[in-house]
Amino acid sequence: MKLLFDCDGTLLDSMHIWVEPINKIFNKYGYSFEGLEKKEKGVIEALPLSGMVTYIAKNIAKDMTEEEVNNYFLEIVEDxxxxxLMPKDGVLEKLKDFYDHDIEMGIASSTDSKYLKLAFNRLGIDHYFTYYNTPDLLNSKKSDAKFWQSAIDNFKIDPEEIMLFDDALYAIKAANKSGIKTCGVRDFPYNKNEWEDIKKFSDIYLEGIWDFDINTLLK
Incomplete structure (x- = not known):
């Protein structure tokens, strides 16, 4: 079994760095991001930063240019x-355990690799991952079949031999369609409204990746 990890809300305690500025700009214009239907919210969450910027400029903050919206997010995100940003509880220890047992790992994230590497290099874990599946490298979103096929092609194994750890319902559903096994990860309050559906659509579900039994991969 080879492992794929979402980053935000799964490895890093980082959802606030996206949700808070998104909520702020939505609320400013009389909209509610958290109040969106699950399907529409999932579509927006699947967008890379550039896509999010375009969506907000066209549909929410219509008096702002894309450049102005981009600058609004860029300073917050890069810093x-x-x-x-710090890892979620138990993440560093569990990743080291996987790495020490020669279990191949990759990243599957909607966040561009350049931002993830800033955090992973600071935390000393970048070398754990053999490759990154991210929008800036693939020109596709996590909701696209092409995104998951790239992961399968990189690992060079059957999709059912890959396990994705993710906190987002839309990503779990998309990975399932490609045949990849899924592990839903709890990240309250951010995925609280989706949690029951995440449990239903995931092969397994956990409070966090620290709770994963590595022995199931070593049999």
């Missing part, structure tokens, strides 16, 4: 990954 967060470079200097502040």
């Amino acid at each position: 967060g990954y470079k200097n502040h």
Whole structure:
């Protein structure tokens, strides 16, 4: 079994760095991001930063240019990954355990690799991952079949021999369609409204990756 990891909300305690500025700009214009239907919210969450910027400029903050919206997010995001964001409880220890047992790992994230690497290099874990599946490298979103096929092609094994750890319902559903096994990860309050569906659509589900029994991979 080879492992794929979402980053935000799964490895890093970082959802706030996206949700808070998104909520702020939605609320400013009389909208509610958290109040969106699950399907629409999932579509927006699957967008890379550039896509999020375009969506907000066209549909929410219509008096702002894309450049102005981009600058609004860019300063917050780059500073967060470079200097502040920390791993979720038990993540560093569990990743080291996987690495020490020669279990191949990759990243499957909607966040561009350049931001993830800022955080992973700071935390000393970048070398754990053999490759990154991210929008800036693939020109596709996590909701696209192409995104998951790339992961399968990189690992060079059957999809059922890959396990994805993710906290987002839309990503778990998309990975399932490709045949990849899924592990839903709890990240309250951010995925609280989706948690029952995440449990239903995931092969397994956990409070966090620290709770995963590595012995199930070593049999």
